[in-house]
Amino acid sequence: MNLKTRKIAELDRVIHEPGRLMIVALLSAVEQCDFLYLQHETEMNKGTLSSHLSRLEEAGYIEVVKTYRGKIPQTLLSLTAEGRQAFAQYRRRMKEAL
Amino acid sequence: MDQIEKLMQRPKFYGNVDGVGELGVGFTFLGLGLLLWVQIGLPEDSVWNRMDVFFVCLGLLLLVSHYGIKAIKRRITYPRTGYAEVRTEYTIWSLVPGILGIIGIVLILTLPSPHWDLAHSRWKSTIPNAGVGLVLTMCYAINFARPIRWKWVVAGLMAIGAVAIASLPADMVAALDRDSRDFPWSTTTDRQMGVLLLTMLLDWALLLISGGISFVLYLRRTQPAAETEE
Numbered sequence: 001m002n003l004k005t006r007k008i009a010e011l012d013r014v015i016h017e018p019g020r021l022m023i024v025a026l027l028s029a030v031e032q033c034d035f036l037y038l039q040h041e042t043e044m045n046k047g048t049l050s051s052h053l054s055r056l057e058e059a060g061y062i063e064v065v066k067t068y069r070g071k072i073p074q075t076l077l078s079l080t081a082e083g084r085q086a087f088a089q090y091r092r093r094m095k096e097a098l
Numbered sequence: 099m100d101q102i103e104k105l106m107q108r109p110k111f112y113g114n115v116d117g118v119g120e121l122g123v124g125f126t127f128l129g130l131g132l133l134l135w136v137q138i139g140l141p142e143d144s145v146w147n148r149m150d151v152f153f154v155c156l157g158l159l160l161l162v163s164h165y166g167i168k169a170i171k172r173r174i175t176y177p178r179t180g181y182a183e184v185r186t187e188y189t190i191w192s193l194v195p196g197i198l199g200i201i202g203i204v205l206i207l208t209l210p211s212p213h214w215d216l217a218h219s220r221w222k223s224t225i226p227n228a229g230v231g232l233v234l235t236m237c238y239a240i241n242f243a244r245p246i247r248w249k250w251v252v253a254g255l256m257a258i259g260a261v262a263i264a265s266l267p268a269d270m271v272a273a274l275d276r277d278s279r280d281f282p283w284s285t286t287t288d289r290q291m292g293v294l295l296l297t298m299l300l301d302w303a304l305l306l307i308s309g310g311i312s313f314v315l316y317l318r319r320t321q322p323a324a325e326t327e328e
Contacts, residue, residue: 025102029109030182036323037180041108069176094099 007097014059015090019044019052024079024087027062032078034069053077061086109184111245116175117312120242122163124306129159131299138295178320198233231260231297238305252308259300264293 015024022042027033039049056062061083065076079087113119133155137147145151175181235256243249 021102022105025105026109029106029185031185033109033182034176034180036176037112037182040179069181072177074181091099091102098099 007093011093011097012086012090014055014061015087017052019048020056023049023052023056024061024083024090027077027079028084028087030078032076035075035077038077056083059083059086107245109182112182113184114242114312115179116170116316117309118167118170118175120305120309120312122167122309124302124304124309125166126159126163128299128302128306130156131295131302135295135299138291174317177322178316180323196237198236228260228264228297230294231263231301232257234298234301235260238301242305242308246312249308249312252304256301256304259304260297263296263300266293266296 015021019042023038026038026041035046035049035053038044038053039046042049044052053062053064057064061080063078063080065078067074067076133146133152137144137152140146235253238256239250239253243253
């Protein structure tokens with residue numbers, strides 16, 4: 001296995017999935033945002049977005065806070081320090097591999 | 099990788115997705131410009147020329163702008179396209195347009211008048227005045243117009259307006275500032291002040307119009323989301 005192939009194999013699988021990559025890229029540029037914002041930007045349906053968020057939360061990459069805006073439920077999302085580090089590493093490895 | 103970089107840029111422009119950022123800036127500065135124009139036209143002992151009245155008006159403009167933007171975001175933007183708090187990372191480059199703008203204005207207000215004398219050279223006088231307008235255009239292009247193509251037309255109008263105003267006949271522009279008092283530290287001619295005021299009024303008015311168009315387009319393109327569990 002050459003070096004480039006090895007770099008690709010080392011990519012973080014949790015982040016590498018296209019849907020989750022979009023989510024993490026967007027979250028990396030914000031302090032926090034709500035579910036609706038991510039849904040609007042990624043154009044995913046609620047179910048798909050929820051499942052990706054659950055996967056990222058399991059990996060410890062995002063923090064999910066359920067709250068209310070007035071009487072309306074609001075889900076606030078932010079990238080954890082671990083998630084930010086993982087995304088930075090993913091970008092670095094991706095650049096090296098390309 | 100380019101796609102990822104582009105995606106990471108999107109939240110930076112989300113603050114003005116509804117045009118409210120432009121409306122806020124345009125409202126505040128157009129109000130301030132109009133107040134300055136009123137002050138220039140009135141006698142020195144007019145109540146509008148008192149510093150306390152000026153600061154009260156400025157405070158009111160800032161308050162209306164700040165709470166107006168907040169109210170529109172909370173009632174219209176967040177229920178339609180969601181809430182995002184952008185991560186701000188200031189670098190030295192983000193200060194460049196502001197620094198250039200301040201240097202331009204200071205140069206125009208403080209450089210000796212004879213140097214800019216119209217009788218000797220028309221362009222010597224007009225170039226720095228047009229420069230302020232062009233710096234404002236650059237700020238608009240960087241902060242608001244970059245991701246939206248039709249806003250480049252507004253930026254173009256700003257640039258053309260800056261040059262056109264700086265090229266207006268001297269008597270016409272100087273008449274705007276005919277009754278003004280001179281700042282002790284300034285050697286600005288009436289014409290220069292007139293050009294500066296006209297340029298700023300034009301730019302802030304265009305900003306307000308551009309923000310208004312963005313807001314109407316945003317309302318037409320989006321719908322409030324259904325209030326269901328996420």
